[in-house]
Amino acid sequence: MDFKEKSIISIRDLNQESLREIIKVSSDVKKGKYKNFLRKKVIATLFFEPSTRTRLSFESAAKQMGAEVIGFAGADYTSVKKGETLGDTIRTVSGYCNVIVIRHPVEGSSRYASEVATVPVINAGDGANQHPTQTFLDLFTMSEYFSDFKNLRVGFLGDLKFGRTVHSLAYALSLFGSTIWLISPEILRMPEFLVDELRINGSSVREIDNLELVDEPLDVLYVTRIQKERFGDFQEYMRVAGSYRITRDVVESLGKDIKIMHPLPRVDEIDPEVDEMENAIYFHQAHNGIPVRQAILGMVLDVIP
Amino acid sequence: MDFKEKSIISIRDLNQESLREIIKVSSDVKKGKYKNFLRKKVIATLFFEPSTRTRLSFESAAKQMGAEVIGFAGADYTSVKKGETLGDTIRTVSGYCNVIVIRHPVEGSSRYASEVATVPVINAGDGANQHPTQTFLDLFTMSEYFSDFKNLRVGFLGDLKFGRTVHSLAYALSLFGSTIWLISPEILRMPEFLVDELRINGSSVREIDNLELVDEPLDVLYVTRIQKERFGDFQEYMRVAGSYRITRDVVESLGKDIKIMHPLPRVDEIDPEVDEMENAIYFHQAHNGIPVRQAILGMVLDVIP
Amino acid sequence: MDFKEKSIISIRDLNQESLREIIKVSSDVKKGKYKNFLRKKVIATLFFEPSTRTRLSFESAAKQMGAEVIGFAGADYTSVKKGETLGDTIRTVSGYCNVIVIRHPVEGSSRYASEVATVPVINAGDGANQHPTQTFLDLFTMSEYFSDFKNLRVGFLGDLKFGRTVHSLAYALSLFGSTIWLISPEILRMPEFLVDELRINGSSVREIDNLELVDEPLDVLYVTRIQKERFGDFQEYMRVAGSYRITRDVVESLGKDIKIMHPLPRVDEIDPEVDEMENAIYFHQAHNGIPVRQAILGMVLDVIP
Numbered sequence: 048m049d050f051k052e053k054s055i056i057s058i059r060d061l062n063q064e065s066l067r068e069i070i071k072v073s074s075d076v077k078k079g080k081y082k083n084f085l086r087k088k089v090i091a092t093l094f095f096e097p098s099t100r101t102r103l104s105f106e107s108a109a110k111q112m113g114a115e116v117i118g119f120a121g122a123d124y125t126s127v128k129k130g131e132t133l134g135d136t137i138r139t140v141s142g143y144c145n146v147i148v149i150r151h152p153v154e155g156s157s158r159y160a161s162e163v164a165t166v167p168v169i170n171a172g173d174g175a176n177q178h179p180t181q182t183f184l185d186l187f188t189m190s191e192y193f194s195d196f197k198n199l200r201v202g203f204l205g206d207l208k209f210g211r212t213v214h215s216l217a218y219a220l221s222l223f224g225s226t227i228w229l230i231s232p233e234i235l236r237m238p239e240f241l242v243d244e245l246r247i248n249g250s251s252v253r254e255i256d257n258l259e260l261v262d263e264p265l266d267v268l269y270v271t272r273i274q275k276e277r278f279g280d281f282q283e284y285m286r287v288a289g290s291y292r293i294t295r296d297v298v299e300s301l302g303k304d305i306k307i308m309h310p311l312p313r314v315d316e317i318d319p320e321v322d323e324m325e326n327a328i329y330f331h332q333a334h335n336g337i338p339v340r341q342a343i344l345g346m347v348l349d350v351i352p
Numbered sequence: 353m354d355f356k357e358k359s360i361i362s363i364r365d366l367n368q369e370s371l372r373e374i375i376k377v378s379s380d381v382k383k384g385k386y387k388n389f390l391r392k393k394v395i396a397t398l399f400f401e402p403s404t405r406t407r408l409s410f411e412s413a414a415k416q417m418g419a420e421v422i423g424f425a426g427a428d429y430t431s432v433k434k435g436e437t438l439g440d441t442i443r444t445v446s447g448y449c450n451v452i453v454i455r456h457p458v459e460g461s462s463r464y465a466s467e468v469a470t471v472p473v474i475n476a477g478d479g480a481n482q483h484p485t486q487t488f489l490d491l492f493t494m495s496e497y498f499s500d501f502k503n504l505r506v507g508f509l510g511d512l513k514f515g516r517t518v519h520s521l522a523y524a525l526s527l528f529g530s531t532i533w534l535i536s537p538e539i540l541r542m543p544e545f546l547v548d549e550l551r552i553n554g555s556s557v558r559e560i561d562n563l564e565l566v567d568e569p570l571d572v573l574y575v576t577r578i579q580k581e582r583f584g585d586f587q588e589y590m591r592v593a594g595s596y597r598i599t600r601d602v603v604e605s606l607g608k609d610i611k612i613m614h615p616l617p618r619v620d621e622i623d624p625e626v627d628e629m630e631n632a633i634y635f636h637q638a639h640n641g642i643p644v645r646q647a648i649l650g651m652v653l654d655v656i657p
Numbered sequence: 658m659d660f661k662e663k664s665i666i667s668i669r670d671l672n673q674e675s676l677r678e679i680i681k682v683s684s685d686v687k688k689g690k691y692k693n694f695l696r697k698k699v700i701a702t703l704f705f706e707p708s709t710r711t712r713l714s715f716e717s718a719a720k721q722m723g724a725e726v727i728g729f730a731g732a733d734y735t736s737v738k739k740g741e742t743l744g745d746t747i748r749t750v751s752g753y754c755n756v757i758v759i760r761h762p763v764e765g766s767s768r769y770a771s772e773v774a775t776v777p778v779i780n781a782g783d784g785a786n787q788h789p790t791q792t793f794l795d796l797f798t799m800s801e802y803f804s805d806f807k808n809l810r811v812g813f814l815g816d817l818k819f820g821r822t823v824h825s826l827a828y829a830l831s832l833f834g835s836t837i838w839l840i841s842p843e844i845l846r847m848p849e850f851l852v853d854e855l856r857i858n859g860s861s862v863r864e865i866d867n868l869e870l871v872d873e874p875l876d877v878l879y880v881t882r883i884q885k886e887r888f889g890d891f892q893e894y895m896r897v898a899g900s901y902r903i904t905r906d907v908v909e910s911l912g913k914d915i916k917i918m919h920p921l922p923r924v925d926e927i928d929p930e931v932d933e934m935e936n937a938i939y940f941h942q943a944h945n946g947i948p949v950r951q952a953i954l955g956m957v958l959d960v961i962p
Contacts, residue, residue, distance in 0.1 A: 089412055099741070100749055103727050107699050107753040110725035115415035117408050119425060120729060131404070131617035134624075139405055139616060142639030143412040311749060312741035319744075334752030394717050420720035422713050424730060436709070436922035439929070444710055444921060447944030448717040 050346035054161035054168040057177045058215040063222045066186060069342060072351055073187045077338035084350045085341070086113035091144035093136070094171070095122040095151040100311060101171050101181075104336035105148050112341050117143060134163045141165040146348060149173075167347040175211050181310055182215040184339040185269075188332040192306055193266055196223035202261060204230045205271035205291050205316060207237040212310040213271055214241055221248035228261055229254045232287045235277065257290065258297065265301060268293070269308045272316050294318045298326050308332055355651035359466035359473040362482045363520040368527045371491060374647060377656055378492045382643035389655045390646070391418035396449040398441070399476070400427040400456040405616060406476050406486075409641035410453050417646050422448060439468045446470040451653060454478075472652040480516050486615055487520040489644040490574075493637040497611055498571055501528035507566060509535045510576035510596050510621060512542040517615040518576055519546055526553035533566055534559045537592045540582065562595065563602065570606060573598070574613045577621050599623045603631050613637055660956035664771035664778040667787045668825040673832045676796060679952060682961055683797045687948035694960045695951070696723035701754040703746070704781070705732040705761040710921060711781050711791075714946035715758050722951050727753060744773045751775040756958060759783075777957040785821050791920055792825040794949040795879075798942040802916055803876055806833035812871060814840045815881035815901050815926060817847040822920040823881055824851055831858035838871055839864045842897045845887065867900065868907065875911060878903070879918045882926050904928045908936050918942050 048065040061069075075081065090109045094102050097120070106116050133151070137160045140147060149160050150171040157170035157177070172178040186196075193199050201220060203213050207229050214237070217227055227250050229237050236254060245252050255261070258268075270293055278284035298307060298321055309317060309329040321327050345351035353370040366374075380386065395414045399407050402425070411421050438456070442465045445452060454465050455476040462475035462482070477483040491501075498504050506525060508518050512534050519542070522532055532555050534542050541559060550557050560566070563573075575598055583589035603612060603626055614622060614634040626632050650656035658675040671679075685691065700719045704712050707730070716726050743761070747770045750757060759770050760781040767780035767787070782788040796806075803809050811830060813823050817839050824847070827837055837860050839847050846864060855862050865871070868878075880903055888894035908917060908931055919927060919939040931937050955961035 089416060091408070091412075097733065099729070099746060103701070103729075103750060103753050106727045107701075107725070110727065111699060115412070117411045117415065119404070119408075121733065123402065123426065130619045135617060136404055138627075138635050139638045140408060142635065143408050143642060312745060314740045322748075330748050330752065333749045337753060394721060396713070396717075420717070422716045422720065424709070424713075428707065428731065435924040440922060441709060443932075443940050444943045445713060447940065448713050448947060 051349040052167055053347055055179055055343060055347065056158050056161055056170045058179050058182050058219050066219060066222065069183050070187050070190045072346060073339045073342040076342045081351055083113040084345050085109055088114045088348055089144040090114050090116050090146055090148060090344065091140050092116060092118035092148045093140065094120050097121060098150055100333060101150065105171065105340050108337045108340040109344060133160065137164050146344060169343060175209060177215060178211055179215065180340055180343055181212055182219050183343065184332065184335045185216045186219055187339050188328065188335050189267060196220060196225050199225040200263060200265050201225055201267045201269060202228040202230055202265045203269050204258065206235045206273050206277065207231040208235045210271045217245055221245040221250040224249040226250065227252045230258055232256055265305055267306045267308055268301060270316055271310065272314055292316055293321055295320050295324065298324055356654040357472055358652055360484050360648060360652065361463050361466055361475045363484050363487050363524050371524060371527065374488050375492050375495045377651060378644045378647040381647045386650065386656055388418040389650050390414055393419045393653055394449040395419050395421050395451055395453060395649065396445050397421060397423035397453045398445065399425050402426060403455055405638060406455065410476065410645050413642045413645040414649060438465065442469050451649060474648060480514060482520060483516055484520065485645055485648055486517055487524050488648065489637065489640045490521050491524055492644050493633065493640050494572060501525060501530050504530040505568060505570050506530055506572045506574060507533040507535055507570045508574050509563065511540045511578050511582065512536040513540045515576045522550055526550040526555040529554040531555065532557045535563050537561055570610055572611045572613055573606060575621055577619055597621055598626060600625050600629065603629055661959040662777055663957055665789050665953060665957060666768050666771055666780045668789050668792050668829050676829060676832065679793050680797050680800045682956060683949045683952040686952045691955065691961055693723040694955050695719055698724045698958055699754040700724050700726050700756055700758060700954065701750050702726060702728035702758045703750065704730050707731060708760055710943060711760065715781065715950050718947045718950040719954060743770065747774050756954060779953060785819055787825060788821055789825065790950055790953060791822055792829050793953065794942065794945045795826050796829055797949050798938065798945050799877060806830060806835050809835040810873060810875050811835055811877045811879060812838040812840055812875045813879050814868065816845045816883050816887065817841040818845045820881045827855055831855040831860040834859040836860065837862045840868055842866055875915055877916045877918055878911060880926055882924055902926055903931055905930050908934055
């Protein structure tokens with residue numbers, strides 16, 4: 048796939064080959080193969096919703112490669128308050144920059160933005176829908192430890208119903224045929240049509256409600272947050288949350304090579320004592336946002352050959 | 353006029369010659385005649401009120417020419433909350449930058465800021481009063497289509513009572529002797545003293561309440577938003593708003609060469625179907641904020657010869 | 658002291674020699690001895706609380722020396738809202754930058770941040786506790802007028818109970834053995850353990866409640882704001898505030914060489930008519946934030962020899 052001037056909206060627009068290409072370029076960027084390749088480019092970061100990690104890593108990524116950044120960190124300080132449509136904001140800002148990075152609470156807003164923009168748009172999260180650069184950095188991080196995704200065994204733990212991160216990453220892994228374990232309380236299971244899709248793409252998928260039921264060694268356990276707002280009954284939440292909390296003991300029970308990942312922010316689903324274990328790679332994962340986002344910006348702006 | 357180290361506060365501080373000079377330099381900047389001329393300069397953008405367009409275009413303009421930008425996008429995150437006066441904020445920030453761009457809700461605040469600052473101040477909107485760089489980009493945009501402002505026929509449509517944009521632009525055009533049509537509901541007519549001034553400056557001015565009453569071909573129709581808050585009676589608003597809404601049919605009735613302009617943001621006074629017509633130049637107009645603001649920054653900082 | 662890769666958290670971590678070194682390097686930086694020394698560095702400014710002066714001067718300081726800046730100007734636009742701990746935010750952002758500048762309302766938060774960060778942390782204010790770079794710029798400003806701190810006579814006026822600025826600066830001066838006058842209403846006196854400490858460090862300290870009781874010429878009068886919230890009784894506040902207000906007459910009564918300093922923002926404790934007097938150096942003091950913060954950034958990043 049040629050990324051030149053393309054918008055990056057959904058993981059579903061990409062195939063295995065494009066994902067391999069993103070991983071390869073990210074790796075080259077991380078090794079320092081390309082220098083200052085975003086010089087003279089202006090990146091607009093339009094965050095209609097709060098974010099620390101995604102916004103700061105996009106901005107640091109861009110600036111380290113010589114780009115200029117304009118934008119905002121919340122809709123309060125924009126003309127949205129005066130009733131301006133998203134389309135008009137995007138059309139206007141298109142004239143001020145070379146690429147737009149957008150986070151917006153409404154599902155589909157990034158796709159719409161890419162249709163009216165005259166520059167490429169990168170989706171940095173549209174509600175519960177998509178956040179493709181998170182998936183890229185998740186895959187890239189896995190690729191640093193495992194060269195063969197086909198034989199990778201990945202467990203997803205926690206809220207598999209609402210988490211866009213899990214949906215996108217599981218989808219991406221299924222394109223490679225990885226083995227996928229879905230571990231969640233009954234009420235937070237992954238929607239059936241998504242599970243079907245993973246299988247159609249070629250993954251072996253198992254759905255269970257308890258980590259102890261995994262009967263083969265996992266390579267990666269991808270943990271997500273369980274939000275108490277999802278439960279009507281607080282007692283039920285407490286019961287469930289406890290059994291999806293990762294402690295040092297749980298990690299040790301999973302074998303010495305297991306990698307623990309998490310998209311962050313975490314609340315209390317991973318005990319801080321796990322942070323010091325070699326298995327914990329979630330901060331390393333977050334830091335990979337820099338080379339991966341540099342790679343994507345370089346590819347859509349056609350400044351990486 | 354020598355712009356070196358001068359503050360840009362009100363269109364009324366400028367004459368025809370200075371406006372011609374701004375248009376000329378903007379045109380040179382847009383053609384790429386000057387490169388990187390804001391290098392080593394620090395621009396402070398102090399926005400005490402929300403803005404997308406003006407702030408982002410100033411920041412993109414400055415950064416594209418090599419400047420550094422500091423500032424804030426709303427008064428919440430400043431010492432204003434601690435009771436600091438505007439004067440003290442300006443005096444302090446003067447020591448951190450080479451030029452201050454200020455938007456503030458209070459009329460006259462920019463003039464006051466320019467009196468206490470030790471660096472030039474550019475008014476980016478002081479309440480209902482002035483927003484001179486908007487007028488510069490409006491004039492520059494017109495100059496791209498029409499070389500002779502004296503024979504230009506411009507219609508202003510909508511809220512002519514409260515709109516600072518219209519007041520400033522009409523004033524500027526009157527310095528060139530353009531023909532001006534003022535088209536508004538009775539209760540939103542331009543204040544009489546402003547109309548008198550346009551005539552004294554040499555413009556022929558006609559005031560009407562209906563676009564159909566224009567009896568000569570217009571070159572430009574400058575549309576503005578009618579805010580429903582201006583009307584006590586919602587029925588009256590609905591009746592009026594409808595007849596000041598620009599559709600494809602209205603544009604076609606105005607002749608094939610008419611240019612439709614708007615300062616943006618728009619709400620619904622221009623039908624989105626108009627966007628695709630060649631007559632619609634309002635996004636182009638907004639994008640001209642870049643070269644025009646680069647020109648102004650370069651002139652007051654004396655880095656454009 | 659070697660500042661390389663060290664965090665700057667509290668004035669209490671420094672001795673007389675380190676303070677002299679900071680003053681010396683700041684002076685060299687101000688004279689233009691080092692150019693562009695922060696090139697290729699990324700500074701994260703994490704302001705969990707509002708600030709104009711400190712944030713903008715750090716950002717301008719960094720950018721003028723070639724650094725890139727990422728960050729936020731208030732906690733609203735961060736993942737803190739989603740329940741992320743400060744530790745996780747710091748661990749994550751560590752991977753995006755070379756140094757973290759943090760302001761946070763909780764006392765001790767900066768120290769904690771420095772313990773989890775993998776890059777140096779500079780405390781830009783942690784609640785009522787510490788704000789060391791303010792003290793550095795205060796000392797540096799004094800050094801521009803007075804070469805010998807041992808024989809310096811400094812009066813501190815206003816709220817000496819709660820003001821972190823006063824506590825830190827008085828402590829720093831006591832390391833040099835300066836003479837210190839503490840002038841405040843009874844209920845806003847400096848905590849006794851702090852006064853004891855100044856004396857143990859070698860300062861002569863006098864505590865009085867009225868500026869007229871100072872019986873020797875002062876070199877510097879350091880004025881601070883008295884917040885009315887500190888008083889239960891508004892009448893009492895009014896009576897007290899009046900006698901701690903600096904006017905032209907008061908300055909003149911203090912001798913022609915007295916320097917009036919203030920950390921800013923001020924409300925009404927210094928009459929604006931004082932601003933024009935040569936004795937008033939508080940805006941000059943604020944502007945010294947630029948070279949001093951450049952010096953500190955350069956020292957902890959080990960790019961100033």
